[in-house]
Amino acid sequence: MSKKNKKVLLIGWDAADWQVIHPLMDAGKMPAMERLVNNGVMGNISTLEPVLSPMLWSSITTGKYAFKHGVHGFTEPDPNSESIRPVSSLSRKAKGIWNILNQNGYKSNVISWWPSHPAEPINGVMVSNFYQRANKSIDKAWEMAKGTVHPESLAETIAALRVHPQELTEAHVKPFIPRLAEINQEEDKRVEMFCKILADTASVHSAGTWCVENTEWDFSAIYFDGIDHFSHGFMKYHPPQLPGLPDTHFELYKDIINGAYIFHDMILERYLQLIDDDTYIILVSDHGFHSDHLRLTSLPHEPAAPAFEHRRYGIFCMSGPGIKKDETLTGVSLLDIAPTVLHLFGLPIGEDMDGKVLVNAFEEPQKIKLIDSWENVAGNSGMHPKEMAESSADAKNAIDQLVELGYIDRPDENAEKARNNAYQENRYNLAQAYIGANKHQEAIDVLLELHQKSPDSSRFTLKLSDCYAELNRNKEAREMIQLSKENITKEREALKNSKNKRRKVNPENIPTDFKILDLKEAKILIDENKPKEALEILTKLDVSVSKAPNLHLHIGRCYILLKKWKKAEEHFKTSLNIDPHKATALHGLGTALLRQNKYEEAIENFLLAIEHIYNFPFAHYHLGEALFYIKEYEAAANAFEVCLSQNPAIGKARNWLIEIYTNHIQKPENSAMIEKVEIENNIEEKIEEQKEAIKRKALGTITVVSGLPRSGTSMMMQMLEQGGMDIFTDKKREADESNPKGYYEHEAVKGTMKNNKWVNEVGDKAVKVISQLLPSLPARYNYKIIFMERELNEVIDSQHKMLTRDGKIKEGEYRTGLEIAFKNNLDKVNFWATKNHHVEILKIPYTAVIEDPKTQAEKINEFLGNKLDTNKMAAVVDAKLYRSKV
Amino acid sequence: MQNIEKNSPIIKDKDGKTIEVPVEGSIGLLALGYKGLMAWRMKRKEVGNLLNKKENEQKK
Known part of the structure; x- marks a missing residue:
């Protein structure tokens, strides 16, 4: 029996992006999505660094950064063999949503979550991410890895629901590739790749619908990787036609991406039919995917290079009882999903979780309960015992799949080298996760270790220069820029002489353009308040406009420092013409407008910046300032409070708050900052108390x-x-x-x-x-x-x-x-x-x-x-x- | 095996009208999830049986 009537269905669409969805919804081609959006809240969801799916989906289910949950890449050294293994449910050290629900008597279905193999022994059904991929021809036995399904008693039933790519017919392919007949499939393997992805998606959906219809459950999480795989394979054919792409290729494959989204909408429609009005539904992607002029024409020569095609913003939708309707949420992060789901079940949020409950989604927000950490709560969570080991043979199959999808290079035949590579990549990913969480010193510690082992790698020296610059250690930052210059030169030479033609490489762009180093130097000069020197470097750069939104962003910043607001405005606008979603440029434009007393326009840009990146304290700060000038004091106070909650070091926000609460609002009880101060005195005393409370937010x-x-x-x-x-x-x-x-x-x-x-x-x-x-x-x-x-x-x-x-x-x-x-x-x-x-x-x-x-x-x-x-x-x-x- | 229909599930449109399952399958059937898949496989089996039957009769 499930525990209560409240149900939550969480659907994951890897790499789904509003940029593709909106035009399709507008054309009436994604009716289920439109219904979901109209009946609930929607918004961008900010991804995390690095943008690698197994790390991201682990953050979604744990509400924690990768350095807390332990999944640090696609593969890892296998402690039980001399080789490597794909990351698995054993790699995750923190409890997922379903583990916490397990401890509270709820039943869950988890389908194909990445990573979830071997399936965890939860109260419910888990079908692991090893489930769907066919690795043999249809005339051979299609075995399923041991541990794919929990409980084992359902393995045969669920195995029978898989769709083999060779089972598909012309009727399945033609809606996506209408001119299928013109393709010589012996030579062109793209149709075969397409069929694999479609069959995988159908398999996951088949298992998902079976579990939703035939089990009692409180929580179901179903993860689809189809959109991500379709996008990596076919986004280059999506309209508008990319320069250099032959017409025939474009004509043959241009409908696949839209077709993939429409198919996913049909899948969504099915789930909407299967749930009742009391069920919450959350649809989320882990990142977006460039579908416009920012699409890459060649991939960098780096491990996990396909991740460079990912966009920073994915999709988020939620509907259900008590959820606002037809509203847009801002500031949603992947880290917020787990806390929000726990809150829906009335459970406390772990204070060690990095995300927040999306309170703005609720018509009547309930009090949020807190607990120190779910990790310390005893009781059966349905996680595997720590000593459990995964089969090496199954691991090899999964690694083959990752190679095929382009996520990892074929592991070195030398097992020790393969292990070292996997270790190195995971440490590098860990460093990036630290950077994404503003933990630059921790990142430096990891990067220095990598740099010591591989002093000639520009990846590590470049990231080190960024970290040092963030910490205002500019001397070390400059040393690393210099080292990067030398390393890039060596890498370019090595690349030119390389016989490895497997990956398409453009040596002019790869591994890193020297101009990026100039941009880094200019950024340091800007931080040092030397805008003229920075401008001297920036204006000499001949970077083509279409590729360099950062160039204009930095020039804009220089003009801000020089108080040349109009010039700053122009360059931020140019940056936004190149990438309209660049939150830092939106903030810069807002600031330039604010200083020209164009408050309404400034506010519009600050709000857009915040919509893209909610954790952006200076955008909230300047928003507060602009709102203050148009006498929207309550809203201004709110903006300053958000600013301070994100960065207590911005002391000027405290002064604004005191000014507003003292002279304009006189409603200190409205301030979230004094919620812990219980005072029953008169208004003057309250204001004084509030001043003190605000002061206590200072660093010392x-x-x-x-x-x-x-x-x-x-x-x-x-x-x-x-x-x-x-x-x-x-x-x-x-x-x-x-x-x-x-x-x-x-x-x-x-x-x-x-x-x-x-x-x-x-x-x-x-x-x-x-x-x-x-x-x-x-x-x-x-x-x-x-x-x-x-x-x-x-x-x-x-x-x-x-x-x-x-x-x-x-x-x-x-x-x-x-x-x-x-x-x-x-x-x-x-x-x-x-x-x-x-x-x-x-x-x-x-x-x-x-x-x-x-x-x-x-x-x-x-x-x-x-x-x-x-x-x-x-x-x-x-x-x-x-x-x-x- | 549990809960998988031995007979072909009946697929209906939103107006409640029964839909004839095409032997070559369709995207719509895949989007229905396991029920659509089962219906399609049943149909293939039925048609296969029918063809086999006709073939056998012709041989006789």
Whole structure:
């Protein structure tokens, strides 16, 4: 018996893409899909890196990144033999949806999920991904690998539902290839390939419908790889005709892709007939597939090269009781499917899951329950015991299939080499998974290991340069760019001399265009706030426009930094003409429009960017800014909150939020950020409480001593040190006559206007920052600033004496306008401090410290949380140093 | 073997009208899932039996 009435049917269409579906739906050729979309929610689904299906479908069922679920590629070294094996259900270390449901008494059907062989002993039926592929002629026995079906008692029944490619007739092929009769099938093997894919799809559907109709179930997951395989084989023939493709080939095979989608729509129609209105249906793909001018005409010379044809956005649809109708969802990720399915069953979400419940899909969202991790929950999950081993013979068949589909190269006959290759690929994939999750240091650790073993591989040095650049380790990034240049040269030479003609290779594009290295250098320069230098490189590149959306993206960014908004707008538009789905270009365009006060247009572009990549904190930030300017305060607050939830380091968002909640909305209870703060006070107190709650989102609080140079900042640093605080100093500037007890400075602080990364190193120490640099401190931290005040005349006089002593000016030679400049600076600091809620400032008059150090030390101690020894602080003050009294 | 019809499943259109299963099969039958597949295989078997029968009769 199934447990409850609630049912969920999850259908996977590998590589399905709205770009193909929308025109077909508009033409009325995908009626089932149209019904599903109209009765539920739909949207793009963002894929993960690397875009390799076994890793992605494992993320879909676990809600976790690959570095947590353990499936890292197509194959892996086989611990039980000297060779390799395809990734399997044994490779997955985390529980899939069906395992969690198993532990909660639900029954599941799982059909052909990748990877799912050997079938797991769940409460229900599992048909593994070894099920459908025929590897022998129809006149020979079509055996099914042991472990393909659970329970074993159903193996014979389900084996009989497979469709052999040679069973298909002209009647099956002609709807896809109307001019079949003109093809010489002895020479042209494409029809044979087509039949294999069609038969595989029909087999999976046959097993799927049998399970849905003949078993009691709560959850059914049916995975179809047909669209992906049809696309890899035939997308190059899809209209419009690609340049260079012969007319005859185009005419013969141009209908296959549309036909494949229409056939899948007919399959969907069948499932819609088989379920009732109380069943939730989720249709999802793991990525899209380029079907337009971005289709590749040749594949890179890399393992898993077909994955380069994948597009970053797949499809997502969901309908069922309580699900909104005819609405578009944004920000859906593959990682969200497992949490959402668990939520549909009323089960808690593992806090170690990387996805979220798609609450916006529900008409009335229910409270989301949480659990630390499902991995620690005891009880029968239906997973295999860890010691279980897969048959090596079955593994070989599956590997042959992967080779045939182009996903992997034929494994090296030398078993050890094959194992090493598989290990290397999986480590590389793992590094990419880390990069996709913004874990660049972890990626660097893995890539360095690979780089050590294969120092001549440009793949590894290129990725290393990206990772270092992301972490602002630009020196190392540049070293890797240089190494990549050398490696690419060697690889090109090797390729020219290679006798391996098996794969079509264009040495001009492959392995990597040198121009990409220039783009990387330009990107680093942009990050270093050197737009002019970056532009110099970018404008020299002669990359053909059709291939380089990134070129215009980077040029646009340069113009943003140069505040040339119109120029920036033009280049972002050019980038979008090349790739209209490039979220970073949409964001750039939005920013350029925002700065030209074109708020509505800016908002439109930010929303489009977010629709493509939801986890895009700066797009939410700028959206918030644009919404604020058109006085949509609630929506703006929401955007800033999303921004902060994605990246708490964007401190400016905190300031916007406080501004909005304090001066425009005054409804702090609406803020998700204070949900854990239970207060019953009046509105002012609530707002204060909210300010505090928002501040707590900062990365930490930093103690700063500031003031104009020669206003007593070094003395204050000394007081803090004696009081018990650690000091952030590199001790490079030694004590001298002007500051006999030392300067307490750090060289890095001087470059704050260009690079404020040193702030991350400060921690609990006190740092000296002169007043001119204060506004450059990043808002991702809160600051407690002890600001030294001293009469401007005294400051100027003291500075004059110091410069004279150092021989930098002559005695009696005064620079003009200093007083006004310093006053302006102090006004600017005051304005900055009052406008920024992450800044608390305690002003300490220099003379007060000289006259009554103990009282001032106590004030300071209170400001900093009463941790200091005020007697020792006071003892530091030496009135004799008060030399510039006026 | 469980739950697989011994007789050819009847395939009907959306108006409830019985559809004649073509011996050469069709995409529509494949899209129906296992029932469509079974119906097609049954039809092939029936036609095969019929042809065999005719052939045998002719031989006699």
